[in-house]
Amino acid sequence: MPQAAGFSASGRGCNPPLSKRLHKTAETDADVAVTLKDVADRAGVSTATVSRVLNRQGRFSRETEARVSQAVAALGYVPHAAARALASRRSRTVGAVTAALDNPIFARGVQALENRLERSGYGLLIAGSDYEADRELKQVRTMVERGIDAIMLQGDSHLPEVYDLLRRKGIAYINTWVYDPASPHPCCGFDNEQAGRNVADYLLDLGHTEIAMVAGISEGNDRARNRIAGVRAALEARGLTLDDARIVERPYSVSDGRDGLRALLRRPGPRPTAVIGGNDLLAIGVILEAQQSGLAVPDALSVAGFDDIELAANIAPSLTTIHVPVEEICTLAGDYLVARIEGRPARDHVALEARLVVRQSTTRPPAR
Amino acid sequence: MPQAAGFSASGRGCNPPLSKRLHKTAETDADVAVTLKDVADRAGVSTATVSRVLNRQGRFSRETEARVSQAVAALGYVPHAAARALASRRSRTVGAVTAALDNPIFARGVQALENRLERSGYGLLIAGSDYEADRELKQVRTMVERGIDAIMLQGDSHLPEVYDLLRRKGIAYINTWVYDPASPHPCCGFDNEQAGRNVADYLLDLGHTEIAMVAGISEGNDRARNRIAGVRAALEARGLTLDDARIVERPYSVSDGRDGLRALLRRPGPRPTAVIGGNDLLAIGVILEAQQSGLAVPDALSVAGFDDIELAANIAPSLTTIHVPVEEICTLAGDYLVARIEGRPARDHVALEARLVVRQSTTRPPAR
DNA sequence: TTGTAAGCGTTATCAA
DNA sequence: TTGATAACGCTTACAA
Numbered sequence A, B: 001m002p003q004a005a006g007f008s009a010s011g012r013g014c015n016p017p018l019s020k021r022l023h024k025t026a027e028t029d030a031d032v033a034v035t036l037k038d039v040a041d042r043a044g045v046s047t048a049t050v051s052r053v054l055n056r057q058g059r060f061s062r063e064t065e066a067r068v069s070q071a072v073a074a075l076g077y078v079p080h081a082a083a084r085a086l087a088s089r090r091s092r093t094v095g096a097v098t099a100a101l102d103n104p105i106f107a108r109g110v111q112a113l114e115n116r117l118e119r120s121g122y123g124l125l126i127a128g129s130d131y132e133a134d135r136e137l138k139q140v141r142t143m144v145e146r147g148i149d150a151i152m153l154q155g156d157s158h159l160p161e162v163y164d165l166l167r168r169k170g171i172a173y174i175n176t177w178v179y180d181p182a183s184p185h186p187c188c189g190f191d192n193e194q195a196g197r198n199v200a201d202y203l204l205d206l207g208h209t210e211i212a213m214v215a216g217i218s219e220g221n222d223r224a225r226n227r228i229a230g231v232r233a234a235l236e237a238r239g240l241t242l243d244d245a246r247i248v249e250r251p252y253s254v255s256d257g258r259d260g261l262r263a264l265l266r267r268p269g270p271r272p273t274a275v276i277g278g279n280d281l282l283a284i285g286v287i288l289e290a291q292q293s294g295l296a297v298p299d300a301l302s303v304a305g306f307d308d309i310e311l312a313a314n315i316a317p318s319l320t321t322i323h324v325p326v327e328e329i330c331t332l333a334g335d336y337l338v339a340r341i342e343g344r345p346a347r348d349h350v351a352l353e354a355r356l357v358v359r360q361s362t363t364r365p366p367a368r
Numbered sequence C: 001t002t003g004t005a006a007g008c009g010t011t012a013t014c015a016a
Numbered sequence D: 001t002t003g004a005t006a007a008c009g010c011t012t013a014c015a016a
Helices: A036-043 A047-055 A062-075 A081-088 A104-119 A133-145 A160-169 A192-206 A222-237 A254-266 A280-292 A310-314 A326-341 B036-043 B047-055 B062-075 B081-088 B104-119 B133-145 B160-169 B192-206 B222-237 B254-266 B280-292 B310-314 B326-341
Strands: A093-098 A123-128 A150-154 A172-176 A187-189 A211-215 A247-249 A274-277 A302-307 A320-323 A349-351 B093-098 B123-128 B150-154 B172-176 B187-189 B211-215 B247-249 B274-277 B302-307 B320-323 B349-351
Touching (some): A036 A062, A047 A062, A093 A104, A093 A133, A093 A326, A104 A326, A104 B104, A187 A326, A192 A211, A211 A222, A211 A280, A254 A280, A254 B310, A280 A302, B123 B133, B133 B150, B192 B222, B192 B274, B192 B320, B211 B254, B280 B302
Parallel strands (some): A093 A123, A093 A150, A172 A187, A187 A349, A274 A302, B093 B123, B093 B150, B150 B172, B172 B187, B302 B320
Antiparallel strands (some): A123 B123
């Protein structure tokens, strides 16, 4: 329960009512609204010159530069981004819409993108789609209105309106977490289906035949769908099938993973000897649930995941999983976007490797 | 290793070179740069009227409204945020600088803030400080330049320059994760020292006297510092001490928690019977390390944390911890900021309760 | 190398 | 209820 405390309408000393234009007080410290013009006046040059110096374009004398920098410092001048954006038709802001931030792997990606953008002086606007296509479109729209120069998207299945809008507005974009050389859209990531095949093949090689999956919700999520498809393809390549009774779909969380395993174990038919989680959160949930219900991992049940979050290497038993180079994906996506904004050439399709990391949560199926 | 793939300078069909002003094509679908003026012309009214209708202020006739909405729809008009910001002196953007996003609890907070802001039509600009005061100042500066209307900060120990800048610019701000009725700054959170006292008191009540801590890095982090102070105060209130040999400081991650416990166990003196983690990530690391080195939790070692992340309830044994209502903190912080931006009164100091959740990772100290 | 001045797309103040 | 029109602060030809 929130307990009431200090209450104030006008700001109680700090956070004063948002000020109107206050004229600068002295020459030492400006108050608010010091403009380019003020700097120009003080430096005894034109606003055009100040602008040039500040943006370091065109030529100007050493001396002018000094006078300008001095004036800027003396007045505490801060450029007005909106004015700059209006005049230059560029906001120096990039957008990123991710499904959800509470998946640590996504949070790390956003962080990596922010780092990359900061290096080039771009700000990052974020929004979440909650895995809903409509919501994503809405968020993209809002961002476009806000004037973003480029945008990072997750996955490659977006509403046509998203692509249309972006193209019409000439806004650079890139699909991340996916790699599809045949896609007409720029992307940076890895082949999720291949990754699914890799995990499944590894388990098949160990001798498992009773393989089940606690997958992510596949609707509206191409990555989840492709991982399932990969697992299925690997099984079918060996004459096995991954039938529907062997797949449960759950949101990405540890407790959903636990719930998923319970659901799987309730189903008729032989008990699976290996379970693949749609991501590490689910896989870890599966491990915890198995352990807490007396199923030894990996002796009675092998478990594998996707992502390789920090916990994967630390839990006991440590988790066999597909290592996804998130930081790299998002940094490269940032490289791409910055390059496009600045009119430089850039690779449209970048493939990264997502390789299997074998740890302790998987072993051969129990003899029977 | 990134493998090269499609390469293009000019955009390969998608992502065309950022376009200059293209004139709208037909009356059905605009291309780019449809302005208020275009809408006004089509609706046969002035730009002032269109602006009024769009912002729903002032009065206008039903009919005018209809004509305008129609024109907007027909032309696919999208307002230009920078122009709007320039004219209205308001960007409808809020900033948030957090220490790091890879702590799931922070990520959840950012997500909650974004949700709250979206409801009121504000965008969220984010940046990370990496727990460094200088970096934080830099990020705040950048955001101010970008014209944010308000900003959410973490903790309450910020460089004086941060407060100065914000005050000078008349930008509303709020310190989150902390509650201090005596602070001159707006805040929304809980009393971290009290929370520290609560955990320690609980362990003391159980009979523990050998209590140690794997804390967060206290330098530049008031929350970490206050939690330590709380634990220390509780011990001292019972005539015990928390001496330096009983505290190790580590960054917030699971592997740091493991490392922290190892360090603690290497120290001379009696082995601790209870360890408090500076947050759940550290506490979970402590649990995992204990288990993997044969120390049973909670029988041989009790472990407690702070935050109550999702995993806390799911790990075995489940973690006793301080439940922090992040979503609530950040949503209320959003309420505050929006209110201040819009000139409405708002509570400057909001206290939330962070209560102890007792689970399975703690019990009485082993008899000896 | 520097200055002049015309925008950039809105909002907001006055009048009408 | 609506329309002119002057800002808003900066960039960027084009001149000088």
